[in-house]
Amino acid sequence: xxxxxxxxxxxxxxxxxxxxxxxxxxxxxxxxxxxxxxxxxxxxxxxxxxxxxxxxxxxxxxxxxxxxxxxxxxxxxxxxxxxxxxxxxxxxxxxxxxxxxxxxxxxxxxxxxxxxxxxxxxxxxxxxxxxxxxxxxxxxxxxxxxxxxxxxxxxxxxxxxxxxxxxxxxxxxxxxxxxxxxxxxxxxxxxxxxxxxxxxxxxxxxxxxxxxxxxxxxxxxxxxxxxxxxxxxxxxxxxxxxxxxxxxxxxxxxxxxxxxxxxxxxxxxxxxxxxxxxxxxxxxxxxxxxxxxxxxxxxxxxxxxxxxxxxxxxxxxxxxxxxxxxxxxxxxxxxxxxxxxxxxxxxxxxxxxxxxxxxxxxxxxxxxxxx
Ligand code: BDR
Ligand code: CA
Numbered sequence: 001x002x003x004x005x006x007x008x009x010x011x012x013x014x015x016x017x018x019x020x021x022x023x024x025x026x027x028x029x030x031x032x033x034x035x036x037x038x039x040x041x042x043x044x045x046x047x048x049x050x051x052x053x054x055x056x057x058x059x060x061x062x063x064x065x066x067x068x069x070x071x072x073x074x075x076x077x078x079x080x081x082x083x084x085x086x087x088x089x090x091x092x093x094x095x096x097x098x099x100x101x102x103x104x105x106x107x108x109x110x111x112x113x114x115x116x117x118x119x120x121x122x123x124x125x126x127x128x129x130x131x132x133x134x135x136x137x138x139x140x141x142x143x144x145x146x147x148x149x150x151x152x153x154x155x156x157x158x159x160x161x162x163x164x165x166x167x168x169x170x171x172x173x174x175x176x177x178x179x180x181x182x183x184x185x186x187x188x189x190x191x192x193x194x195x196x197x198x199x200x201x202x203x204x205x206x207x208x209x210x211x212x213x214x215x216x217x218x219x220x221x222x223x224x225x226x227x228x229x230x231x232x233x234x235x236x237x238x239x240x241x242x243x244x245x246x247x248x249x250x251x252x253x254x255x256x257x258x259x260x261x262x263x264x265x266x267x268x269x270x271x272x273x274x275x276x277x278x279x280x281x282x283x284x285x286x287x288x289x290x291x292x293x294x295x296x297x298x299x300x301x302x303x304x305x306x307x308x309x310x311x312x313x314x315x316x317x318x319x320x321x322x323x324x325x326x327x328x329x330x331x332x333x334x335x336x337x338x339x340x341x342x343x344x345x346x347x348x349x350x351x352x353x354x355x356x357x358x359x360x361x362x363x364x365x366x367x368x369x370x371x
Contacts, residue, residue, distance in 0.1 A: 041069025041154025096134030
């Protein structure tokens, strides 16, 4: 005979089984990380993130790919070339998607990042001769650089296309993606911007064999800076990159303030970049993640279950759970087996980062960006 306590016991038993099946966590990994490639829709916080990454002596950056998101694909590419040139560096750059996989392109990033994505800090750059097959570039990087991490700072369109075209190369590759939210959104009340921009791309990534680590809005919104202080300190670098970042970040903060966001400012992509190299600073948890791909009110919403009680209704619909409830109090019913079978139908598909150590992330960010 089923009693209410049995449900808890059943869930606990299945928890043990799931832990045994779960993918290994990233805990314990510190710098130096292996090689990385950065996929970016470079806007203002992407520029902060990339500048920080360029300053990491122990990290091999094997290239960049660009993607539509905060701004058009062409603007993103010109912004990347502008930043890399200002830093006096040279890297392979490959142009990527100009549109999301299925839905229409959002152009609302301009309200925060300006019409060119960098609030007019963009410089003329010749993008005509660049290679244009970002999925091929991602797959080639995975083939040629064992242990590669893809750091995805924008919508996941290029990554999804790489998975479709080169599944064997992408299988097992570590993907640190800035995107998704467990509680609330920033593009809509329920959706984070990067996933809103191309929800089908996240769906493809979640269905793939990549090792996905999602740095969510819940986590990156915990890392905030005093904007006036950061603008002053960027200016004090006294170099071209500092001037570019001070100009664009200043306008980005003013745009957010005009939209009612006073006080400290989040630096989403920079927080994700620091996490990618220092995963111990984020509490990565194995989770089942689903995403709303319909172009309606919930477009881009991520539903994230990192605990067992929430996984079950994400897998079994109400008809199935109601049928189980009907049988629960009859002699011989085996809830353990029934719940376990449900959970095993859909294994976890990502590690989610819901918390970041703000103090430690900011110390690394400021140490290596502001000098
Ligand atoms: C993400 O949205 C974009 O505006 C930022 O560049 C970042 O990648 C944060 O939700
Ligand atoms: Ca971005």
